Amino acid sequence: MMREQALDAVAPVPLLVPDMPTPAALWPWLERMHAARHYSNFGPLVRELETAFCRQFDVPGEQLATVSNATLGLELALQALALPKGAHVLVPSFTFVATATAVVRAGLVPVLADVDAHSWLLTPQIARDACSRCRVDAVMPVATLGMPHDMAAWQHFEEETGLPVIVDAAAAYGRQWLRGASGTLVFSLHTTKSLPAGEGGFVVSTRPGLAERVRQLSNFGINLDPDGDLPLGALAGVGTNAKMSEYHAAVALAAMESWDAHALQRRALYARLFAALNAAAPGLLRWQCGGPDGATQVPTLLCMRLPDADRRQTLERACAAAGIGTRRWYQPVMNDMAILRQAGAVALEAPVSQALSQDLLGLPFFWGMSDTQCARVVRVVADSLAR
Ligand SMILES: Cc1ncc(COP(=O)(O)O)c(C=O)c1O
Structure with missing residues (x-):
């Protein structure tokens, strides 16, 4: 313990540490997988995971489909809408690149909109305004940084x-x-996410037939319904291979066992860091405002706005010198990505997204972060912003 504390006082503080299940927690699930000799293609562990998700979201089995990652989940959910080629999909300018690339890869046109100044979300009101100004055939808002x-x-x-x-x-x-x-949600189970499978994702949708179509498209588009209009094995659509493997389902099921306890600990850690950072830099930090579930949040990232671009750069340099990881999350914003413009993306004005890209910074946050590591992060923020 003493040795760990001494190490935490000098070793680099990473931005993220995946909260993956231990080999011991994983082992019984791997044993089950191997006993069943079923390693992919909607095996017993994938089905068990889907049943657990269906219970959590209170939806029947046909309204949920696992996929190999959220990027393909987004692409297939868009494909399942069967929009005409070139249809326009409204997405936020402030997001991870996969939101916009999924639209392009589905043969559709991203329309890049701004986000709300407080929640950093593309809201229904922003979408309504965009619809009155340009063509919009579908909307893909993002739960920004988990909000x-x-x-x-x-x-x-x-x-x-x-x-x-x-x-x-x-x-x-x-x-x-x-x-x-009612609605459609696409989740990632990537190793950095709240419930990690290594790689993975799932789609929940109350839209009739959407999740079933995603499942079919994730299995190359093959018809597996003996009562369907097509022969068994015939292509019902141009799909891909986006199936979740039994290995990944095993990791997710093992991670689920400790999820509640870890979520509570992450929440407590976040509350401590939030209070300490605000005390270290009184009135200088601005935070994403809570959505409808703000009170029960299960944070996976620590992200804030600095007073301006200069002070963000000063803090970044101070962190780098102290061996503390930082990240300019979701930057550059989508409006500034030349590749998306070349792909035909329509960029609406996005002053809030542009402002976020000037001063937003992510600091270390992960389950198991020690008091020593937290204190080092708080100290560097206090020293850097006091200057
Ligand atoms: C907003 C957003 N969309 C999509 C993705 C892609 O998820 P995956 O890595 O499961 O493909 C991410 C991953 O971080 C994300 O943050």
Whole structure:
């Protein structure tokens, strides 16, 4: 213990440390997989994982499909909407690149919109404004940095406009729920996420047939329904291989066993760091404001806005000198990505996203972060911003 403390006082503090299950926790699941001699193709562990997710989201089996990662989940969910080629999909400019690349790879055109100044989310109101200014055929808001959306508000938007909405909730497992509303959510189970499978994801959708179509497209597009219109094995669509393997399901099921305890610990750690950083730099830090589930949040990242670009750079340099990891999350913003413009993306004005890209910074945050590591992060922020 003493040795670990001494090491934490000098060793680099990483930005993230994946909270993967230990080999001991994983072992019984691997034994089960091997006993069944089933390693992929919708095996017993994938089915067990899907059943657990269906219980959590209170949806029947046909409304949920696992996939090999969220990027393919987004692509296939878009494909399952069967929009005409070149249809316009509204996405936030402030997001991870996969949101926009999924739209392009699905043969559609991203329309890059701004986000709300407080929640950093593309809201139904922003979407309504965009619809009045340009062509929009579907909307793909993002649960930005894990912040959940009010799904009742998006359900209302869908009913009012007739436009389908797919929420990229890649970083929001444990925070984003349907809560009785209808809607479509795509989650990531990447190693850096709240419930890690290594690689993986799943799609939850109350839209009739959408999750079933995603499942079919994730299995090359092959018809496996003996009562379907097509012969068994015939292509019902141009799909891909986006199946989750039994190995990945084993990791997710093992991670699920410790998820509740770890989520509580992450929440407590976040509250401690949040209070200590605000005390270290009084009035200087700005934070993403809570969504509808703000009070029960299960954070996986620590991200804040500095007063301006200069002070962000000063802090980045101080962190680098102290061996503390930082990240400019979601930057450059999508509006500044030449490749997306070349792919035909339509860029709307995005002053909030541009402002975020000037002063937003991620600091270390991970399950098991020690008091010594936390104190080092707080000290560097206090020293850097006091200058
Ligand atoms: C907003 C967003 N969308 C999509 C993805 C892609 O998820 P995956 O790595 O499972 O493909 C991520 C991953 O971090 C993300 O943050």
